[in-house]
Amino acid sequence: MADLVVTGGIVVTPSGPSCLDVAISGGRIEALGARPTSPPPSSGAPGRRSLQRTIDARGCYVLPGGVDPHTHLMSDVGPATRAALHGGTTTALSFTSPRPGEGLADAVARTRDELVPQAEIDIALHASVWEPERIEPGAIEQLASLGAAGVKLFLAFPELGMMASDRVLYETLRSCAATRLITLVHCESGGVIAARVAELIERGCVETHWFCEARPAATEHEAVARTLAVARMADAPVYLVHQSCAGAVDELAGARAMGQLAWGEACTHHLVFAEERYRRPGAERFLVVPPLRAPSDRDRLWAAIARGEIQSIGSDHAQGRTHPVDGPPRSFAEQPYGIAGVELRVPLVLSEGQRRGVPIQRLAELLSSGPARIFGLYPRKGAITPGADADLVVWDPAEEWIVEPGHLHDGLPDSPYLGLPVHGRVRQVVRAGELVVDRGRRVAEGPPPRFLRAWQASQPEQRRQPPGTG
Ligand SMILES: [Zn+2]
Numbered sequence: 001m002a003d004l005v006v007t008g009g010i011v012v013t014p015s016g017p018s019c020l021d022v023a024i025s026g027g028r029i030e031a032l033g034a035r036p037t038s039p040p041p042s043s044g045a046p047g048r049r050s051l052q053r054t055i056d057a058r059g060c061y062v063l064p065g066g067v068d069p070h071t072h073l074m075s076d077v078g079p080a081t082r083a084a085l086h087g088g089t090t091t092a093l094s095f096t097s098p099r100p101g102e103g104l105a106d107a108v109a110r111t112r113d114e115l116v117p118q119a120e121i122d123i124a125l126h127a128s129v130w131e132p133e134r135i136e137p138g139a140i141e142q143l144a145s146l147g148a149a150g151v152k153l154f155l156a157f158p159e160l161g162m163m164a165s166d167r168v169l170y171e172t173l174r175s176c177a178a179t180r181l182i183t184l185v186h187c188e189s190g191g192v193i194a195a196r197v198a199e200l201i202e203r204g205c206v207e208t209h210w211f212c213e214a215r216p217a218a219t220e221h222e223a224v225a226r227t228l229a230v231a232r233m234a235d236a237p238v239y240l241v242h243q244s245c246a247g248a249v250d251e252l253a254g255a256r257a258m259g260q261l262a263w264g265e266a267c268t269h270h271l272v273f274a275e276e277r278y279r280r281p282g283a284e285r286f287l288v289v290p291p292l293r294a295p296s297d298r299d300r301l302w303a304a305i306a307r308g309e310i311q312s313i314g315s316d317h318a319q320g321r322t323h324p325v326d327g328p329p330r331s332f333a334e335q336p337y338g339i340a341g342v343e344l345r346v347p348l349v350l351s352e353g354q355r356r357g358v359p360i361q362r363l364a365e366l367l368s369s370g371p372a373r374i375f376g377l378y379p380r381k382g383a384i385t386p387g388a389d390a391d392l393v394v395w396d397p398a399e400e401w402i403v404e405p406g407h408l409h410d411g412l413p414d415s416p417y418l419g420l421p422v423h424g425r426v427r428q429v430v431r432a433g434e435l436v437v438d439r440g441r442r443v444a445e446g447p448p449p450r451f452l453r454a455w456q457a458s459q460p461e462q463r464r465q466p467p468g469t470g
Pocket residue numbers: 070071072316
């Protein structure tokens with residue numbers, strides 16, 4: 001007999017939504033059954049209690065647990081992952097925060113050994129490259145053998161010494177392709193941005209709202225076009241983080257239409273906010289890189305989601321904001337930035353996606369199965385299918401609520417999402433076969449979370465196949 005049955009819901013499976021019951025046993029999905037074969041919930045007569053537990057999901061969708069491909073959790077991994085869990089994200093891929101001089105593989109091993117045990121959800125790791133001129137020989141191969149999911153380069157932040165040259169970009173793409181790691185690229189023209197920052201400050205334009213003037217959409221578009229071209233020359237797959245503008249999405253869609261193996265990610269804040277936030281009081285709460293864009297860019301992102309031109313949605317959760325300088329900021333360029341969004345990624349994307357008419361199947365793909373496939377975790381993660389880890393979200397599409405301070409679990413004092421109306425609500429979260437969140441309350445710790453070795457977790461052909469293309 002199964003340990004737990006989720007009954008009565010519309011289950012979003014890899015082949016589409018369907019009225020099924022989900023039987024869970026030993027932390028995994030045991031079977032999916034057609035509705036009439038299972039008894040209705042709480043039909044057991046008094047005195048005939050069985051050990052099997054049932055979640056009544058009538059009126060709700062049952063979705064695969066969220067897989068967040070882009071998070072920065074490690075500055076306070078406990079609260080960050082508790083927040084994730086409450087929001088229906090049961091797996092996160094987090095970036096390392098390497099120490100000065102620390103090797104890429106050393107940073108992954110340290111994070112895995114010291115920080116992941118404090119997490120409350122399953123974690124896979126991407127290696128951040130903050131010192132691109134110091135990538136040690138053999139580092140990429142070491143990362144692959146550690147089971148890292150990806151390697152992230154930045155084409156911005158020359159002032160921090162983080163900007164990768166085209167040579168480093170090309171060589172990293174080559175090495176990653178040879179070892180089946182995915183190269184993730186932060187696409188912004190760092191040199192142009194540095195020059196614009198200097199120009200604006202020279203003119204006395206220092207207020208918060210100038211932040212986005214320093215990083216216009218064209219700086220992202222240029223860097224995306226360049227990255228795609230270099231990846232073609234390197235014959236390597238590439239993942240473009242936080243796509244935020246129409247020009248970048250058009251480049252990616254064009255490259256994919258020509259057969260290039262490239263994936264694009266949108267982030268929650270770019271999907272729900274637009275740049276007018278920078279012209280209102282409290283603008284500094286919305287500072288993020290790339291900045292919020294025009295409403296037309298946001299519409300282009302949603303069109304790309306609906307058409308499958310973007311394959312993944314991340315939160316870019318910043319558990320700690322980035323402080324470019326110590327002390328009080330003297331200009332927009334010295335203001336802290338970054339948005340904590342791991343808890344609201346699933347709820348807000350489902351809310352806004354449904355409002356815009358995007359099918360639930362597509363939303364589940366971008367929130368869960370797409371990232372799991374790209375980073376080699378599928379079908380263990382991202383699929384409601386027999387044998388997969390039993391990570392499930394029961395989502396009630398009817399409930400309406402407004403984000404208030406007491407709703408969030410990340411332990412942070414503020415959120416730019418406060419006050420936002422949300423349609424639909426996460427009702428239950430099952431992780432590794434155990435009901436852990438029930439109507440906003442944490443009801444069990446759940447089994448210990450695991451470090452997921454990404455590239456060994458899937459078959460090569462699953463990894464090589466872009467999601468949404470059959
Ligand atoms: Zn990020």
